[in-house]
Amino acid sequence: MSVKVRACSACQRNGRLTCRRTRLGEPCLKTYLLESVDLLRRARVAFQAGHTLKENFRLAQLQAVVQMLEEHECDFVDALGRDLHKPRFETVVSELLLVKNEALYAINNLRKWMQPQHVERNLSTSLDECVVVREPLGVVIIMGYWCSPVQMCMVPLVGAIAAGNCAIISPSECTAHTSELLHRLIPLYLDNECFHVIIAGLSDLPQVIELKFDHVFFTGTKEEGSKIAQAAARTLTPVTLILRGKNPCYVDQHCDIATTAQRITWASFHNAGQSMVAPDYILCHVDVKTRLVQALKSCLGQFYGCAPQESRSFGRMVSVDAFNHTRDMLWRSGKVAVGGQVIEAEKYIAPTILTEVAESDAIMQQDILGPVLPILTVNNVDEAIASIKRQEKPLCVYAYSSNSKVISRLMNETSSGSFCSNDSVLQSLMVALPFGGVGASGMGSCHGHYSFDTFSHKKSCLLRSTRFECVTYLRYPPYEERNLSLMSWASGLSQKSQGWCQIL
Numbered sequence: 001m002s003v004k005v006r007a008c009s010a011c012q013r014n015g016r017l018t019c020r021r022t023r024l025g026e027p028c029l030k031t032y033l034l035e036s037v038d039l040l041r042r043a044r045v046a047f048q049a050g051h052t053l054k055e056n057f058r059l060a061q062l063q064a065v066v067q068m069l070e071e072h073e074c075d076f077v078d079a080l081g082r083d084l085h086k087p088r089f090e091t092v093v094s095e096l097l098l099v100k101n102e103a104l105y106a107i108n109n110l111r112k113w114m115q116p117q118h119v120e121r122n123l124s125t126s127l128d129e130c131v132v133v134r135e136p137l138g139v140v141i142i143m144g145y146w147c148s149p150v151q152m153c154m155v156p157l158v159g160a161i162a163a164g165n166c167a168i169i170s171p172s173e174c175t176a177h178t179s180e181l182l183h184r185l186i187p188l189y190l191d192n193e194c195f196h197v198i199i200a201g202l203s204d205l206p207q208v209i210e211l212k213f214d215h216v217f218f219t220g221t222k223e224e225g226s227k228i229a230q231a232a233a234r235t236l237t238p239v240t241l242i243l244r245g246k247n248p249c250y251v252d253q254h255c256d257i258a259t260t261a262q263r264i265t266w267a268s269f270h271n272a273g274q275s276m277v278a279p280d281y282i283l284c285h286v287d288v289k290t291r292l293v294q295a296l297k298s299c300l301g302q303f304y305g306c307a308p309q310e311s312r313s314f315g316r317m318v319s320v321d322a323f324n325h326t327r328d329m330l331w332r333s334g335k336v337a338v339g340g341q342v343i344e345a346e347k348y349i350a351p352t353i354l355t356e357v358a359e360s361d362a363i364m365q366q367d368i369l370g371p372v373l374p375i376l377t378v379n380n381v382d383e384a385i386a387s388i389k390r391q392e393k394p395l396c397v398y399a400y401s402s403n404s405k406v407i408s409r410l411m412n413e414t415s416s417g418s419f420c421s422n423d424s425v426l427q428s429l430m431v432a433l434p435f436g437g438v439g440a441s442g443m444g445s446c447h448g449h450y451s452f453d454t455f456s457h458k459k460s461c462l463l464r465s466t467r468f469e470c471v472t473y474l475r476y477p478p479y480e481e482r483n484l485s486l487m488s489w490a491s492g493l494s495q496k497s498q499g500w501c502q503i504l
Contacts, residue, residue: 036168036208039196043139043166046193052136052164055114061161061190062110065103065154068189069096075181076150083149083175085316090270091150098429099154105431105448106162113162113452116461129463134456136164137238138214143205143228145219145244146174146318147274147369152219153182156240157195159451165215166194170208173201174318206231213237215455219276220244221367222440240444240454242276242417243437244367245394249279249424250384250410252401253287260400260422261295264373265303267398267424269351272315273371274322277396277418277428280368281357283384286377293353293375297338300351309341309348317347317370326370330354333363334374359387381406388414393439398424417441 051057069076076096080086106113119130140160144153153171160167169186171179183197200208202224209216209231216239218228225241232239251260268278284292304311317323326349327342339352349371357364357374364374378384388397395417399410407421417437420427428435436445444454474483 033204033207036198036200037211039168039198040139040211040213042193043168043196046191047136047138047166051191051194052161052166055110057191058110058161058164059107061195062103062107062158064189065158065161066100066107068185069100069103072181072185075185076178079177079181080149080175082177083146084271084274084318085314086271087313087315089313090315094270094429095148095150098151099158101431102155102158102447102451106158106452109449110162113449128465129461131461131463133459133461134163134452135459137455137457139166139168140215140217140455141168141170141209141213142217143170143219144172145276146172147271147276149175149178150182156217156219156446156451156454159446160217160455161195163452163455165455167196168213169195169197170200170205171197173199174322209237210235215240217444217446217454218242225442240446241437241442242435242444242446243395243440243442244276244369245437245441246280246364246367246391247277247394247396247398247416248384248388248391249282249398250378250381250388250400251282251284251288251292252381252399252403252406253285254403254406255288255400255422256402257288257291257295261292261299263423264400265296265299265351268373269300269303269314269371272317272349273351273373274315274318274369275425277425279373279396279398279424280394281364281374281376283378283387284375286379289355289375289377293337293355296353296373300338300353304351308339308350309343309346314351314371317349320344320347322369323347323349325366326368326372329363329366329368330370330372333357333361337375339371359390381409385409385413393417393437393441395437395441396420396424396428415439417445 073092073096077088077091080091080095114134116131116133119132142153142156142160149171153169157167157169169182171182173179179199183199186195186197198208206227209228212235216228216232216237218225218239219242222243222245225243229239229241249264264279264282304314308314317326323344330340330349330352334354334357337353337355339350341350342348351371352373354363354372354374357376359376363372378387393415397410397414397416397419399407399421401407411419415438418427418435427433431448433447434445434450435447436442446454474487
């Protein structure tokens with residue numbers, strides 16, 4: 001087979017060859033540091049020229065995102081099928097429709113979001129205007145993760161566009177076909193000076209970040225996020241980090257086992273378990289363990305048949321490294337109750353349920369990101385809460401129970417980026433709810449208005465009058481005890497009514 005060098009249409013148009021050598025027909029894009037410098041310069045020039053400030057420009061770009069997703073649905077399905085063996089249904093529902101809904105929600109609410117927010121007046125500002133103005137941060141970089149390569153690039157991008165920023169998107173090189181597709185399509189739909197796509201390896205990203213952006217949005221693992229945060233800190237660049245962790249799922253003895261098993265099975269094994277928000281392990285009440293395992297086994301049979309490797313609804317691991325990592329943890333942990341088969345040549349790991357798992361097992365010490373679901377038992381909800389609190393704060397906590405007090409305790413006595421009762425994953429898909437982490441699972445959030453806020457600076461603005469200088473003169477030197485007494489008296493009155501009054 002011949003070896004050729006391919007360049008994307010944008011590279012050809014700009015007269016630059018920035019691709020790696022590769023075999024014909026394979027994705028070959030890689031953006032080198034010098035081109036990243038040039039793209040950042042172009043984006044900054046466009047931002048400083050005010051191209052992104054007008055509402056109609058933002059709306060046009062958001063509508064272009066919707067158009068791109070609609071016109072190239074088949075291309076995205078094909079790319080994700082190549083990268084993750086992802087079923088069309090999962091691609092459309094969890095990737096394309098999610099991003100499209102984000103864009104449409106932003107389009108419908110943009111004017112309201114852009115309006116200055118008026119602040120309640122008090123005695124000292126009764127004749128003034130106090131407003132909070134949301135202004136764009138500037139040029140931001142968005143780094144997506146391979147497990148949901150479209151969603152995790154495009155959802156933050158929608159927020160960045162709505163807030164009036166220029167953006168550089170860096171999709172994961174692990175999902176090469178999807179990254180190549182974004183690299184090819186975005187220049188065809190979005191403004192070519194304001195929005196760019198780079199393809200860089202994870203090891204290259206700290207160098208890219210040090211070029212100095214106005215915000216860094218990163219999705220990935222805790223270890224990767226730590227490196228990104230350190231690189232951003234060297235240039236005092238603010239960051240949003242959404243980091244994968246071990247998401248616990250408590251199953252109480254008081255719950256509908258059949259429904260619980262269906263919802264956990266779907267959440268744990270869609271995209272072959274490669275999801276940041278999938279349940280990572282189950283804390284099952286000892287009284288229902290046997291019934292739950294049997295129900296999960298039954299659901300796996302209903303969803304994927306007796307031979308999941310032949311199912312068109314079940315995916316594959318993204319890479320050989322990911323396959324080896326998950327397989328090795330599987331073989332060194334617990335006892336296989338369901339599944340356990342692996343086919344290295346296909347990067348296939350069967351949907352697997354492990355029992356007799358201990359907290360010290362390998363699979364409980366690392367992120368799984370694969371189709372393996374460990375089950376640990378607890379005697380009551382107190383043990384479940386204590387177990388969750390012994391670990392670092394996860395991205396998600398799930399609880400299945402028909403007892404509202406149990407749900408309330410799990411929600412209020414544990415800390416996590418998000419919480420969902422009697423279902424899984426859905427809280428991370430809702431445009432009206434913030435999605436983000438806390439502690440070891442990250443900082444900041446996205447979705448809907450929260451994405452707009454993430455990529456905006458809330459600027460305090462006080463529009464004062466020059467009247468009433470006969471009162472405000474009290475703040476000027478030379479300082480007199482009488483003036484201080486008057487100011488203290490006025491502040492005391494204000495505390496009882498409308499808040500502090502500072503005669504300044």
